Amino acid sequence: MKVKLEELPKETLVEIINMFAGNALTIDGLWFTCVEEKFGLEEAIRIDTEAWRRYGSIEARRIKKTLAIDGDDLGALAKALNFQVWSRAMGIEYEIPETAGDKVIFNVTDCRPQKARIRSNRGEFACKPVGIALFEEFAREINPRFKLKCLLCPPDKHPDNLWCSWEFTLD
Numbered sequence: 001m002k003v004k005l006e007e008l009p010k011e012t013l014v015e016i017i018n019m020f021a022g023n024a025l026t027i028d029g030l031w032f033t034c035v036e037e038k039f040g041l042e043e044a045i046r047i048d049t050e051a052w053r054r055y056g057s058i059e060a061r062r063i064k065k066t067l068a069i070d071g072d073d074l075g076a077l078a079k080a081l082n083f084q085v086w087s088r089a090m091g092i093e094y095e096i097p098e099t100a101g102d103k104v105i106f107n108v109t110d111c112r113p114q115k116a117r118i119r120s121n122r123g124e125f126a127c128k129p130v131g132i133a134l135f136e137e138f139a140r141e142i143n144p145r146f147k148l149k150c151l152l153c154p155p156d157k158h159p160d161n162l163w164c165s166w167e168f169t170l171d
Contacts, residue, residue, distance in 0.1 A: 022089050146171070148166060
């Protein structure tokens with residue numbers, strides 16, 4: 001029996017979206033852990049960075065198409081950032097406190113993958129190069145004139161309620 005998504009209630013569809021996002025985050029984490037165990041942390045970060053770099057533009061393109069985001073301004077970028085699969089994953093909390101003026105700020109305020117690494121005594125993951133790769137390509141797909149500045153991201157020191165912070169401006 002094939003289930004037709006269009007026949008499911010809205011509440012169930014929201015639960016399914018969150019489950020899919022959580023599953024995507026889980027497979028990414030498991031994949032990274034396996035690569036890290038086999039080849040070491042440095043090589044795992046190198047491979048992960050390249051994978052997320054390639055993924056960034058693909059995801060942005062799909063979000064733009066699915067949501068019919070026609071613009072290429074900061075508002076279009078802020079809207080698209082809300083629909084990244086990893087930011088929708090359960091256990092990831094984010095905010096976009098600034099979208100007016102000449103910049104968009106994107107903050108991750110709670111990060112389940114980082115907390116899981118800490119609980120397993122593996123320490124924080126220095127995810128800055130991965131974040132830069134992802135966000136640069138994601139923003140570039142919306143508008144090639146976007147510039148990214150990492151305000152903070154592990155291995156940077158950060159407060160407990162802010163794991164990473166990214167600033168986007170239009171050049």
